[in-house]
Amino acid sequence: MLGSRTDATGEYDITATVSWHALAAHYPHVYALHLRELFAMDPERGSTLVVDAGDLHIDYSKHLVTGETIELLLSLAREAGLEDRRDAMLAGEHVNTSEDRAALHTALRLPRDAELVVDGQDVVSDVHAVLDAMGDFADRVRSGDWVGHTGKPITDIVNIGIGGSDLGPAMAYEALRHYRQDGLHCHFVSNIDPVDVVSTLDDLNPETTVVVVASKTFTTLETITNAVAARRWLLAGLGVDDGAADVVAKHFVAVSTNADEVAKFGIDTANMFGFWGWVGGRYSVDSAIGLSLMIAVGRERFAEFLDGFHTVDEHFATQPLERNAPVLLGMIGIWYSNFFQAQSQAVLPYAQDLARFPAYLQQLTMESNGKSVTAGGRPVTTPTGTVYWGEPGTNGQHAFYQLLHQGTWLVPADFIGFARPTDDLDGASGGSMHDILMANFFAQTEVLAFGKPADDLAAEGVPADRIPHKVMPGNRPSTTVLAPRLTPAVLGQLIALYEHITFVKATIWGIDPFDQWGVELGKEKANALVEGLTDDSAPAASHDSSTDALVRWYRDQRGR
Numbered sequence: 001m002l003g004s005r006t007d008a009t010g011e012y013d014i015t016a017t018v019s020w021h022a023l024a025a026h027y028p029h030v031y032a033l034h035l036r037e038l039f040a041m042d043p044e045r046g047s048t049l050v051v052d053a054g055d056l057h058i059d060y061s062k063h064l065v066t067g068e069t070i071e072l073l074l075s076l077a078r079e080a081g082l083e084d085r086r087d088a089m090l091a092g093e094h095v096n097t098s099e100d101r102a103a104l105h106t107a108l109r110l111p112r113d114a115e116l117v118v119d120g121q122d123v124v125s126d127v128h129a130v131l132d133a134m135g136d137f138a139d140r141v142r143s144g145d146w147v148g149h150t151g152k153p154i155t156d157i158v159n160i161g162i163g164g165s166d167l168g169p170a171m172a173y174e175a176l177r178h179y180r181q182d183g184l185h186c187h188f189v190s191n192i193d194p195v196d197v198v199s200t201l202d203d204l205n206p207e208t209t210v211v212v213v214a215s216k217t218f219t220t221l222e223t224i225t226n227a228v229a230a231r232r233w234l235l236a237g238l239g240v241d242d243g244a245a246d247v248v249a250k251h252f253v254a255v256s257t258n259a260d261e262v263a264k265f266g267i268d269t270a271n272m273f274g275f276w277g278w279v280g281g282r283y284s285v286d287s288a289i290g291l292s293l294m295i296a297v298g299r300e301r302f303a304e305f306l307d308g309f310h311t312v313d314e315h316f317a318t319q320p321l322e323r324n325a326p327v328l329l330g331m332i333g334i335w336y337s338n339f340f341q342a343q344s345q346a347v348l349p350y351a352q353d354l355a356r357f358p359a360y361l362q363q364l365t366m367e368s369n370g371k372s373v374t375a376g377g378r379p380v381t382t383p384t385g386t387v388y389w390g391e392p393g394t395n396g397q398h399a400f401y402q403l404l405h406q407g408t409w410l411v412p413a414d415f416i417g418f419a420r421p422t423d424d425l426d427g428a429s430g431g432s433m434h435d436i437l438m439a440n441f442f443a444q445t446e447v448l449a450f451g452k453p454a455d456d457l458a459a460e461g462v463p464a465d466r467i468p469h470k471v472m473p474g475n476r477p478s479t480t481v482l483a484p485r486l487t488p489a490v491l492g493q494l495i496a497l498y499e500h501i502t503f504v505k506a507t508i509w510g511i512d513p514f515d516q517w518g519v520e521l522g523k524e525k526a527n528a529l530v531e532g533l534t535d536d537s538a539p540a541a542s543h544d545s546s547t548d549a550l551v552r553w554y555r556d557q558r559g560r
């Protein structure tokens with residue numbers, strides 16, 4: 001007997017749906033099978049359980065699924081209304097219910113001739129007006145036409161922002177290293193630890209530096225504090241007063257939705273690049289928040305980056321669920337989270353240029369899906385969210401892969417690799433280093449899936465007492481994502497793929513992936529504690545006994 005499928009708010013209890021129950025009944029059959037058996041039962045699965053999205057070639061054959069599993073997962077997606085909800089998001093409906101607004105990052109990459117009116121506003125022309133303004137500014141900086149207070153062209157851009165106003169551009173700047181203009185360097189300051197801003201500015205010349213203050217709200221403590229520090233550094237370095245608005249105008253621009261706060265800070269709003277409330281911070285690298293990236297790679301490459309996103313948006317919007325990469329991968333993620341009880345997901349780029357990609361995905365996925373009530377405010381009935389983590393291969397192989405191979409946790413892993421390298425060298429004994437990298441990539445996914453049984457070890461003459469230690473259990477699932485090369489378009493495609501995977505999971509869980517109320521209390525508490533730490537005459541004790549004692553210890557040891 002199924003439980004009630006809807007509550008008083010009309011929300012589904014996803015765990016009470018027919019498909020959920022069918023998946024629960026199906027689970028023991030799959031659990032009983034090893035990937036070796038799945039491949040033996042269906043020798044073609046290596047070429048059938050694959051899907052292409054744009055330039056991304058995705059193999060999901062090394063997952064603990066049968067054809068029936070996929071069918072049941074897609075039934076669950078349908079029962080949860082995934083297609084309607086996707087269409088509602090793409091149309092600009094207020095899918096961010098707790099903040100009553102749209103989540104329209106997909107509009108940021110619509111082509112100029114597309115049409116989308118949301119809340120009475122022509123979104124596409126707004127987006128392209130900002131892109132044009134960014135492009136003009138980027139052109140001027142890149143050509144040397146934009147000069148600093150002393151007439152020198154700009155050599156360094158310092159992006160000051162945090163969270164979504166930092167991770168996206170910082171990650172993409174690294175990823176697109178090969179597309180940057182020589183002689184122009186971007187730096188990213190985010191942490192309120194003064195070491196971040198000091199160590200960055202120490203090496204720079206204020207005469208040739210532009211600071212991009214990137215903050216959706218323009219009230220974030222870290223960003224405003226760092227921006228004030230950078231302004232002091234700049235004016236002191238140039239030997240001018242704080243009142244010198246014309247000097248600030250040549251060295252400071254803002255990216256924000258909040259013109260009032262930008263003006264209050266002392267940045268001319270003529271030097272402000274706007275975006276909109278419907279762009280979430282973690283979905284904003286393709287908005288004006290990408291300004292520093294655009295300066296580095298140029299407006300044409302930035303347009304290719306946006307086209308890449310759009311390619312996967314179109315795929316997500318139009319492909320049947322059976323051929324829809326974000327849907328398949330999102331639903332397989334649900335399978336592991338809610339049936340295998342997996343808690344984490346490794347992301348393993350075999351590309352040094354993607355070193356920051358796992359950190360970027362942590363904000364995208366964990367700030368989105370780290371929720372324990374549904375969009376309607378009811379406690380969820382099943383685990384949500386997934387802990388994303390990872391490092392580039394092959395570094396991870398010599399660090400944490402031991403747990404992936406022989407540990408007790410099930411950790412599904414995404415392997416991301418490229419056919420053509422951005423750099424290559426000859427290997428020590430022939431071949432190319434990139435081929436050696438990719439040999440490791442393919443070897444790891446193979447060993448994770450198929451392992452090495454005790455019989456094989458015995459046949460090789462491994463002593464009996466060593467065999468239990470050397471057995472590789474295998475049956476560890478992975479997705480392989482391959483692309484021809486790490487280009488701006490491919491990077492956009494990869495980001496959009498994970499954005500939509502995140503959305504698919506949120507839809508099944510019935511949560512709002514576009515708010516982040518959990519971050520707020522920590523901010524309030526930090527603000528409340530600042531006075532106690534900076535003003536010795538302030539009362540030291542006003543919190544719990546642990547916090548009070550720690551604050552006393554800190555003030556004592558600090559010695560001022």
Ligand SMILES: O=P(O)(O)OC[C@H]1O[C@H](O)[C@H](O)[C@@H](O)[C@@H]1O
Pocket residue numbers: 161162163164165214215216217218219220223281282367516519
């Ligand atoms: O861009 P800002 O308004 O400065 O916000 C920066 C970041 O801080 C917040 O606390 C949120 O958790 C993030 O989603 C956001 O990206």
